[in-house]
Amino acid sequence: xxxxxxxxxxxxxxxxxxxxxxxxxxxxxxxxxxxxxxxxxxxxxxxxxxxxxxxxxxxxxxxxxxxxxxxxxxxxxxxxxxxxxxxxxxxxxxxxxxxxxxxxxxxxxxxxxxxxxxxxxxxxxxxxxxxxxxxxxxxxxxxxxxxxxxxxxxxxxxxxxxxxxxxxxxxxxxxxxxxxxxxxxxxxxxxxxxxxxxxxxxxxxxxxxxxxxxxxxxxxxxxxxxxxxxxxxxxxxxxxxxxxxxxxxxxxxx
Amino acid sequence: xxxxxxxxxxxxxxxxxxxxxxxxxxxxxxxxxxxxxxxxxxxxxxxxxxxxxxxxxxxxxxxxxxxxxxxxxxxxxxxxxxxxxxxxxxxxxxxxxxxxxxxxxxxxxxxxxxxxxxxxxxxxxxxxxxxxxxxxxxxxxxxxxxxxxxxxxxxxxxxxxxxxxxxxxxxxxxxxxxxxxxxxxxxxxxxxxxxxxxxxxxxxxxxxxxxxxxxxxxxxxxxxxxxxxxxxxxxxxxxxxxxxxxxxxxxxxxxxxxxxxxxxxxxxxxxxxxxxxxxxxxxxxxxxxxxxxxxxxxxxxxxxxxxxxxxxxxxxxxxxxxxxxxxxxxxxxxxxxxxxxxxxxxxxxxxxxxxxxxxxxxxxxxxxxxxxxxxxxxxxxxxxxxxxxxxxxxxxxxxxxxxxxxxxxxxxxx
Numbered sequence: 001x002x003x004x005x006x007x008x009x010x011x012x013x014x015x016x017x018x019x020x021x022x023x024x025x026x027x028x029x030x031x032x033x034x035x036x037x038x039x040x041x042x043x044x045x046x047x048x049x050x051x052x053x054x055x056x057x058x059x060x061x062x063x064x065x066x067x068x069x070x071x072x073x074x075x076x077x078x079x080x081x082x083x084x085x086x087x088x089x090x091x092x093x094x095x096x097x098x099x100x101x102x103x104x105x106x107x108x109x110x111x112x113x114x115x116x117x118x119x120x121x122x123x124x125x126x127x128x129x130x131x132x133x134x135x136x137x138x139x140x141x142x143x144x145x146x147x148x149x150x151x152x153x154x155x156x157x158x159x160x161x162x163x164x165x166x167x168x169x170x171x172x173x174x175x176x177x178x179x180x181x182x183x184x185x186x187x188x189x190x191x192x193x194x195x196x197x198x199x200x201x202x203x204x205x206x207x208x209x210x211x212x213x214x215x216x217x218x219x220x221x222x223x224x225x226x227x228x229x230x231x232x233x234x235x236x237x238x239x240x241x242x243x244x245x246x247x248x249x250x251x252x253x254x
Numbered sequence: 255x256x257x258x259x260x261x262x263x264x265x266x267x268x269x270x271x272x273x274x275x276x277x278x279x280x281x282x283x284x285x286x287x288x289x290x291x292x293x294x295x296x297x298x299x300x301x302x303x304x305x306x307x308x309x310x311x312x313x314x315x316x317x318x319x320x321x322x323x324x325x326x327x328x329x330x331x332x333x334x335x336x337x338x339x340x341x342x343x344x345x346x347x348x349x350x351x352x353x354x355x356x357x358x359x360x361x362x363x364x365x366x367x368x369x370x371x372x373x374x375x376x377x378x379x380x381x382x383x384x385x386x387x388x389x390x391x392x393x394x395x396x397x398x399x400x401x402x403x404x405x406x407x408x409x410x411x412x413x414x415x416x417x418x419x420x421x422x423x424x425x426x427x428x429x430x431x432x433x434x435x436x437x438x439x440x441x442x443x444x445x446x447x448x449x450x451x452x453x454x455x456x457x458x459x460x461x462x463x464x465x466x467x468x469x470x471x472x473x474x475x476x477x478x479x480x481x482x483x484x485x486x487x488x489x490x491x492x493x494x495x496x497x498x499x500x501x502x503x504x505x506x507x508x509x510x511x512x513x514x515x516x517x518x519x520x521x522x523x524x525x526x527x528x529x530x531x532x533x534x535x536x537x538x539x540x541x542x543x544x545x546x547x548x549x550x551x552x553x554x555x556x557x558x559x560x561x562x563x564x565x566x567x568x569x570x571x572x573x574x575x576x577x578x579x580x581x582x583x584x585x586x587x588x589x590x591x592x593x594x595x596x597x598x599x600x601x602x603x604x605x606x607x608x609x610x611x612x613x614x615x616x617x618x619x620x621x622x623x624x625x626x627x628x629x630x631x632x633x634x635x636x637x638x639x640x641x642x643x644x645x646x647x648x649x650x651x652x653x654x655x656x657x658x659x660x661x662x663x664x665x666x667x668x
Contacts, residue, residue: 075662078581078662080581080660080661080662081660081662100585100586101585101587104580104583104584104585105583105585107580107581107582107583108582108583109583113581113582115665117665119574119578119581119665121575121578123266123267123270123271132579132582133582133583135259135263136579136582136583136584136588137583138256180582
């Protein structure tokens with residue numbers, strides 16, 4: 001959480017930093033990652049040697065049925081968990097051996113999460129939900145509010161900044177969550193079934209927003225089991241039984 | 255994330271979960287109020303008894319003839335002949351011999367029948383000196399007390415206790431009236447103040463039923479014979495409560511010397527203090543305070559368990575929130591600190607309201623019940639510490655566990 005205390009131009013500094021590294025390195029570099037869950041008697045190998053990389057500005061869908069290891073991969077990509085073996089670099093930083101505190105800082109600065117369940121705090125209004133990651137980054141209150149409102153405007157909710165989640169539709173709630181993912185200007189937006197809880201119209205809206213963000217240069221990784229959703233991305237990585245599958249270009253770009 | 259932000263987050267979380275916060279505060283509050291009031295009641299009772307006993311004279315020593323050293327109670331001094339005489343009393347009132355003794359009142363008490371008109375009343379007749387009034391800590395409500403000239407002139411005068419006066423004269427003004435004591439006519443010159451509590455017929459009420467006459471009058475007109483100078487007791491007033499034991503030593507040594515006794519165990523007199531009565535009463539009250547304190551501690555414990563339940567539930571239902579905050583970059587340390595602040599504020603607010611209610615109760619309650627309430631600062635402070643401790647302990651432990659959960663598990667929990 002050692003975000004520039006001199007927050008004169010926080011987002012610019014962050015952007016520049018990730019830009020510089022991204023010039024040489026991909027946003028995601030995964031090499032021979034394995035993850036074994038050892039619950040005493042039973043050892044489950046969720047990932048059995050996964051390697052791929054995602055360049056800056058890509059919009060990639062990771063697709064796989066339940067039990068494929070897709071969720072495990074998402075946790076590792078999101079720095080919510082560490083691999084048992086292998087190497088994972090996020091925007092040029094090796095995160096596979098980091099401790100809890102360092103991972104928290106990386107999550108805060110480099111990754112914007114969008115969850116299936118939105119995961120907004122019901123007691124806070126929209127802009128207060130959006131500013132949460134900035135609080136942990138140590139940004140001062142005035143700047144936080146301005147940045148949160150800017151992010152909400154970016155997702156088309158500039159007129160809903162003081163609404164609580166309960167007063168917003170599902171699609172709008174997911175937009176608030178996307179604004180929260182954007183507000184720190186992260187190297188990677190990681191979306192876990194972002195349309196899974198939405199009706200088809202709202203789902204289309206949200207996926208359209210991701211496309212828009214992609215077009216403005218964001219790096220987006222979308223995890224889903226739905227081929228139709230995966231088809232919205234420019235590239236698809238299929239995973240099955242803990243290994244990268246063969247149908248790499250199945251979705252393709254449309 | 256700095257402390258102020260954590261504090262803000264904690265406060266806003268408390269305000270958000272209003273019902274839960276109020277319940278927590280209520281639990282702590284009831285416990286603290288109970289502790290404050292029950293300990294206050296106990297200490298109030300203790301103070302009341304102590305002051306009632308001290309009204310009998312805490313600086314008072316009573317020398318009585320006869321030995322009480324034998325556990326079997328067989329030794330009784332020298333039969334019916336008193337071993338204490340007027341010369342003993344005079345020796346004790348010498349400030350060189352006994353510097354810690356303020357005043358001495360020799361008394362000779364016997365039972366007598368008082369007759370006034372058609373009324374007669376049997377009570378104790380006390381022959382004594384003008385110092386008696388001060389030594390016993392009494393005062394006169396009407397008329398006057400015995401004077402030095404009454405002693406010198408063997409005046410036939412009597413000062414009556416309020417109960418005695420009422421029995422003999424009913425509603426009439428007794429001062430100046432005549433009363434016969436064992437056939438000797440006396441003039442009533444004064445009435446003693448009333449000390450016995452109106453409700454109880456305890457030891458104090460006998461203080462209101464007596465007739466006080468000059469020592470010399472009693473000795474010559476009523477007792478007569480060779481026993482006229484023997485005393486039934488010598489009342490000694492120490493200079494202060496702290497010099498009581500010094501006064502005791504001086505009186506004991508002087509009387510042993512005067513009576514030519516070398517072994518303290520052979521003493522033909524005994525000295526008692528009101529202090530021993532006081533300490534007995536105090537220990538009874540301490541037991542009472544401990545009992546009440548126990549009840550209060552149990553109510554604090556019950557309140558604490560309530561707080562614990564609410565805290566456990568609130569942490570459990572907020573595991574998702576903890577997971578989300580972790581995903582967004584909060585470290586376990588920050589999470590723990592947030593819960594620590596929330597729990598401390600709840601405990602402290604509940605505790606302070608509890609103390610305030612306890613103080614309010616201590617002010618208001620004595621108007622409705624007869625018992626005084628004496629507030630105890632250590633009890634209140636202790637209860638407050640326990641309350642905050644309960645809130646923090648039971649709030650932070652589960653929060654610490656939740657903070658250490660992998661964020662994804664916390665996020666997934668329903």
